[in-house]
Amino acid sequence: MVTGMKRVAVLVSGGGTNLQAILDARGSVIRHAEIALVVSNNPAAYALHRAEAAGVAALVLSRKELGSREAFEEALGLKLVEYRIDFLVLAGFMTILSPEFTRRWDHRILNIHPALIPSFCGKGYYGLRVHEAALARGVKLTGATVHFVNEIPDGGEILLQKAVEVLPGDTPEKLQRRVMEQAEWKLLPQAIELVASTRL
Numbered sequence: 001m002v003t004g005m006k007r008v009a010v011l012v013s014g015g016g017t018n019l020q021a022i023l024d025a026r027g028s029v030i031r032h033a034e035i036a037l038v039v040s041n042n043p044a045a046y047a048l049h050r051a052e053a054a055g056v057a058a059l060v061l062s063r064k065e066l067g068s069r070e071a072f073e074e075a076l077g078l079k080l081v082e083y084r085i086d087f088l089v090l091a092g093f094m095t096i097l098s099p100e101f102t103r104r105w106d107h108r109i110l111n112i113h114p115a116l117i118p119s120f121c122g123k124g125y126y127g128l129r130v131h132e133a134a135l136a137r138g139v140k141l142t143g144a145t146v147h148f149v150n151e152i153p154d155g156g157e158i159l160l161q162k163a164v165e166v167l168p169g170d171t172p173e174k175l176q177r178r179v180m181e182q183a184e185w186k187l188l189p190q191a192i193e194l195v196a197s198t199r200l
């Protein structure tokens with residue numbers, strides 16, 4: 001093992017295109033972090049196949065099956081210790097973590113949000129809904145933000161942002177795809193490398 005490598009856990013809930021961008025950036029953009037674990041709260045998440053195909057340990061912790069957020073976070077905490085995780089990345093993880101959990105991992109949880117915070121963020125703004133709201137408001141620029149996670153949903157310190165144009169004829173799906181391609185898939189690996197190489 002290369003010394004100085006930070007051990008990262010990626011938390012997912014769905015398709016996992018951001019996870020794929022992270023996995024593909026190993027050895028190029030990401031040089032000081034190792035993706036040691038993928039955790040999904042959804043047993044049907046395609047992201048789990050991406051982890052398996054990349055040879056990364058992956059497991060499902062279902063909040064529904066565990067019965068409560070507390071039980072979910074306790075199980076997650078044990079896994080993070082077991083895998084000696086240094087920091088977490090939320091990559092399309094659709095569950096809000098408790099203030100107790102985020103305090104324990106202060107400045108050690110990154111999230112990607114598909115808008116330019118403070119626009120179109122906070123409770124209820126996730127996935128396609130964010131792009132629906134941007135189109136409804138008629139903004140000409142949107143983008144993506146990587147930020148540290150604290151007790152306020154999408155309220156933690158901003159690390160990186162990238163703007164993306166809204167084009168005539170955009171649908172939420174088209175806009176989502178452009179934001180992913182032009183911003184999210186680039187920003188998240190860059191942010192991981194930044195944190196792994198400088199902040200810890």
Ligand code: GAR
Pocket residue numbers: 013014015016017018019091092093094112113114125126127130180184
């Ligand atoms: C991404 O657009 C991500 O930014 C967003 O969900 C999508 C997940 O896609 N996350 C949020 O809205 C969190 N508030 P992916 O599973 O293909 O990476």
